[in-house]
Amino acid sequence: MSEAIVSIENVTKRFDARAVLEDISLKIAPGEMVAIMGSSGGGKTTLLRCISGLIIPTKGQVIVDGIDVNAEPEEARRRMGMVFQSAALFDFMTVEANVLFGIKRQLKLSKTEQMKVAAEALARVGLEGNEHKMPAELSGGMRKRVGIARALALSPKVMLYDEPTTGLDPITTYTIDALMLQLRKEFGMTSLIVSHDVSSVFRTADRVAFLHGGRLVFVGTPAEFAEADDENIQELVQKSRAEKMSLDN
Ligand SMILES: Nc1ncnc2c1ncn2[C@@H]1O[C@H](COP(=O)(O)OP(=O)(O)OP(=O)(O)O)[C@@H](O)[C@H]1O
Numbered sequence: 001m002s003e004a005i006v007s008i009e010n011v012t013k014r015f016d017a018r019a020v021l022e023d024i025s026l027k028i029a030p031g032e033m034v035a036i037m038g039s040s041g042g043g044k045t046t047l048l049r050c051i052s053g054l055i056i057p058t059k060g061q062v063i064v065d066g067i068d069v070n071a072e073p074e075e076a077r078r079r080m081g082m083v084f085q086s087a088a089l090f091d092f093m094t095v096e097a098n099v100l101f102g103i104k105r106q107l108k109l110s111k112t113e114q115m116k117v118a119a120e121a122l123a124r125v126g127l128e129g130n131e132h133k134m135p136a137e138l139s140g141g142m143r144k145r146v147g148i149a150r151a152l153a154l155s156p157k158v159m160l161y162d163e164p165t166t167g168l169d170p171i172t173t174y175t176i177d178a179l180m181l182q183l184r185k186e187f188g189m190t191s192l193i194v195s196h197d198v199s200s201v202f203r204t205a206d207r208v209a210f211l212h213g214g215r216l217v218f219v220g221t222p223a224e225f226a227e228a229d230d231e232n233i234q235e236l237v238q239k240s241r242a243e244k245m246s247l248d249n
Contacts (some may be wrong), residue, residue: 005030005190006051006060011060013046020046023215031188035201038211039232040154052082052160065157081151085163089135096118098130099150101234108155121153125179141172161193165200177203198240
């Protein structure tokens with residue numbers, strides 16, 4: 001693998017005495033799309049939070065673009081864009097104001113330049129012309145797009161997506177998948193995607209990492225994942241096949 005842009009090194013996280021992550025190591029190459037899947041309570045969100053610096057591992061470290069996330073959290077966070085499950089928009093602000101929020105805080109730009117960066121980010125996610133709408137006026141898919149635009153506006157090298165397609169219908173899911181792939185094609189964006197959605201993962205991910213009980217029990221391509229000899233993985237794959245068949249009929 002070329003030099004990793006994200007390097008998770010022997011990360012253990014305990015809450016009180018309970019280990020929620022146990023000795024996780026994973027290297028992600030620039031431009032790679034890696035899905036983090038797993039059983040409910042397996043530790044996916046906790047791992048994403050350790051990577052983003054929102055929580056500090058009990059042991060081990062995370063290096064993002066050469067920066068130790070625990071030692072220099074602000075510097076590391078500048079390299080990462082976080083897209084939250086609920087999109088986490090401010091409901092009392094317009095779409096444009098939501099995207100401008102991080103730009104104003106993090107980028108030293110004139111007002112005109114700030115507006116230009118926000119407009120470009122909204123255009124990249126296909127939301128031009130929606131600047132003055134309120135979040136309540138948007139569909140679930142559009143809200144996710146605003147969340148992506150807000151992260152994208154700060155030009156991160158790595159995007160962290162927490163369940164980007166949960167709660168979306170299959171067609172909207174498809175458009176969000178296409179958008180994540182487009183960002184890789186255009187900017188070589190590295191992505192870590194926490195997901196439960198096997199179909200979406202198969203469309204987008206280069207590799208799948210599967211967490212069970214806080215341990216990384218599988219890392220491999222989607223094709224290897226589909227054939228993996230692990231009962232929790234097979235349960236998920238079979239469930240997804242059954243859902244797909246019922247949708248097709
Ligand atoms: N701040 C916390 N304090 C104590 N326990 C926590 C905390 N955050 C998470 N946990 C526990 O850690 C375990 C893993 O949680 P996590 O949210 O990372 O799992 P997950 O794989 O994302 O689950 P799900 O798919 O259900 O969202 C759970 O048992 C959870 O209760």
